[in-house]
Amino acid sequence: MIFLWKQALKQLLQSGAKTWLNVLVLALTIFTMIFLDGLYHGMHLQMKKILIDSWVAQGQLWHQNYDPDDPLSLDEAHGPTMNHPSLTPILILQGSIYPKQRMVSTRINGIPPEQKTLSVSFTALRNNVPEGYVPLMVGRRMAKKLKVKVGESFIIRWRTAQGAFYGVHGIVVEIFQSQNPEIDSNAIWLPLYELQLMHGTPNHASIHISATPEIPPATSIWEIKTQDQLLEETNRLVEVKQQTGLMLIAILMFMIFLSVFDTQALSIFHRRKELGILMALGLTPRQVMGLLIMEGLLYGVLAFGLVAVFGGPVFLWLETNGIQIPGDVDSWGVAIEQSLHPSYTTYGFVKTFLSVSILLTVASYWPARKVGQLQPTQAIRGNWI
Incomplete structure (x- = not known):
């Protein structure tokens, strides 16, 4: 050989x-x-x-009617939040905003400002704003699309749980950086409690994001979405x-x-x-x-x-x-x-x-x-x- x-x-x-x-x-x-x-x-x-890091975390719980590809169903896709220390509730609604005399259809996301599950910090949503305004955050892509800067304001309009349309002035308190278009493109972020109050659904959420792999069991209205399913x-x-x-x-x-x-x-x-x-x-x-x-x-x-x-x-x-x-x-x-x-x-x-x-x-x-x-x-x- x-x-x-x-x-x-x-x-x-x-x-x-x-x-x-x-x-x-x-x-x-x-x-x-x-x-x-x-x-x-x-x-x-x-x-x-x-x-x-920015959205999927260790898995999520979705409301049974929640469909991210169907914006018209978002107003009905929410339910009472699950009180669990590892879960971060997020309320997602469909609405419109009016920057620079333009109308832009967008998703309105409500998130607890103190959350630690996602890599993006939303603590700026606790900043004080003038009376009659609500604080909001947008991503770099969205800010570029809307041509807005920190300190500028525009009208936010949505439909309440009772079916009436309502509007409020939102002021940009921070523009965050994220490479994930899921949380940046075509979305604005408000404090969860403010959005729940505005929508007339206190203690309601559309999804929960889990900080640990041990996701609480599903219920009659909450469906488990594993990390693998969300990354499919x-x-x-x-x-x-x-x-x-x-x-x-x-x-x-x-x-x-x-x-x-x-x-x-x-x-x-x-x-x-x-x-x-x-x-x-x-x-x-x-x-x-x-x-x-x-x-x-x-x-x-x-x-x-x-x-x-x-x-x-x-x-x-x-x-x-x-x-x-x-x-x-x-x-x-x-x-x-x-x-x-x-x-x-x-x-x-x-x-x-x-x-x-x-x-x-x-x-x-x-x-x-x-x-x-x-x-x-x-x-x-x-x-x-």
Whole structure:
């Protein structure tokens, strides 16, 4: 076995530029595979972290009529709050606001200013405001859309629980920063007790956000939404992105297959006499086939070595410093930061190593099959079956 590995390595080194060209192309493919796998994994982790910290937490309890995709149902989707220390109640209503003589339909969210479950602080909602006004907070995206600044006010209109429309002046006490469009885009935030009073539903909420994995049991009107359920849409989005990357990887892998297959086929044809001599000296056709397969696998070993030496520092730098995304990510409508940090895993490296090894084995075995039909005397004469 050691003899075969030595012969395989000797043959590759003797091939010179042809060998290193194949190794370089294969190394670029391996680098791309590892990079894309780390990029999508890092993006997935980043999106999950943002959503969990700013909205999903450890899970939620939804009112049985609550549907975030149906704004017309929000006025009826609320019930008595559940008194539990790990739950943060939030009342969500549909309403309209009138900044700069414009009407904008929006979600009106009421949240306890003292809550500690979400990463965004709403303590500014306790600030004193002029009589007749209510304090409100908006996200950076919403403030940009409304063209409002801290200290400016506008009218908020909603429909009360009794069906009457009512309005009040709200004053912006803070503009918060969040990469989660769920709590930023098309939403304003008021103190929970103020919104309950305005709506005429004291001690009511639309959802509860849990600070601990031990979510209180569901009731007749409150349904449990686990963290996995709330992140399902994000997981699907990342899967779609990964499938797009797999198409590129498949094209690169096919090119590598053709390159190695062509190299091995030509090598076997030009080395007919050499292979015949090896079999005449005692090597079986199976051993000669193994020698050719080892040569193909050595392309992968050299390519992985090249990626480790030159690509390793690049991967480390990208994971540490991140990749700056050009343009404004706010317009993407997903929870992602301006700097994307890839995350590389042992599973990703092993998956890449195994897939490339299998590809090289098949690409080398396919043309080497004819060696099993090769007679030593015929090969030495230069004949080929």
